Amino acid sequence: MASQTQKLFIRTKALVVFLVLLSATACKKNDTPEGIEKPKAKVRVVNAVQASGEVNFFLDDQKVIQNNLTFGESTGYLDVFSGERNVSVSNNTKTTPDNKFTFVTSISYTLFALTDRNSNPDVLIMEDDLGAAPVGKFKLKLVNLSPTVTSNINVLLPDEELLVSTLPFKNYTDNFIIEKGTVIKIVAGSTIKTLNANDFEEGKNYLLWLSGTSNTNLTVNKLSYN
Structure with a gap:
């Protein structure tokens, strides 16, 4: 039969083992896993x-x-x-x-x-936006990056339908879904830039960024995302 001293020793040893295991578990939770x-x-x-x-x-x-x-x-x-x-x-x-x-x-x-x-x-x-455009269409987004173009930018679809009204410097549009073959006009004052049907492919996403040192030399730059 175990004496009181032996029982106390066993309990103390068990407590030490428990604390060691608890400490190891806490360290694992706080460590950053290697290889991740x-x-x-x-x-x-x-x-x-x-x-x-x-x-x-x-x-x-x-x-x-x-x-x-x-x-x-x-x-x-x-x-x-x-x-x-x-x-x-x-x-x-x-x-x-x-x-x-x-x-x-x-x-x-x-x-x-x-x-x-x-x-x-x-x-x-x-x-x-890298999501695919619907069949027969393309996605288009525009951003005005010219601090020296004095007129805000307007974007027109055929029959003078207004797509974007007065896009100011350092502003950008949402993504538009547009039918393949659509002619797009970008207007700054009396300057008009026309983008034809062959400028855009079906199913692609485009970002047009506008630059230039004045209204008369407004430049349309194109990025494709897929």
């Missing part, structure tokens, strides 16, 4: 700075693009860690203040490097 990658989003960077030199792109003060982009150039989609990040771009000797932006896991974005109305570097980030 942090969640990521995707971002494509476009240099929309008219007549600029090269543009650099930074996340949390770390340069993301090794080969700088000239005007009109874009990257493919880059993997970036999701969550709140400090985003900045530099143009020649000027750099934007940090812009805090939250990248959502598995979402794709387009980031435009641009200049504001005072010629300071600026940035605009948009979530991309």
Whole structure:
């Protein structure tokens, strides 16, 4: 028959084992599992700075693009860690203040490097729609990135049907679903840019970004997403 001393020793030993196991379990819960990658989003960077030199792109003060982009150039989609990040771009000797932006896991974005109305570097980030367009149609989104075009942008469909009214600088539209073969007019003051049926393919997603140093040299730039 066990003595009181033996019983106390057994109970003490059992308690020590329990506490060790509890501590190990807590550590496993707090440790980051090895081999599991942090969640990521995707971002494509476009240099929309008219007549600029090269543009650099930074996340949390770390340069993301090794080969700088000239005007009109874009990257493919880059993997970036999701969550709140400090985003900045530099143009020649000027750099934007940090812009805090939250990248959502598995979402794709387009980031435009641009200049504001005072010629300071600026940035605009948009979530991309990569879903397929319906049969016989295409998707279209527009963004005004010209700080020097004095007239707001209007977009017209055939028979002068108004699709977009007075799109101001640094603003963008929703995604429109448009019939294949539709002629689209983009108007800035007396300047009219006509996009014909052959400019858009069925089933694709397009982003038109508008640039130019005045109404008369308004330029329509096109990006395709699939």
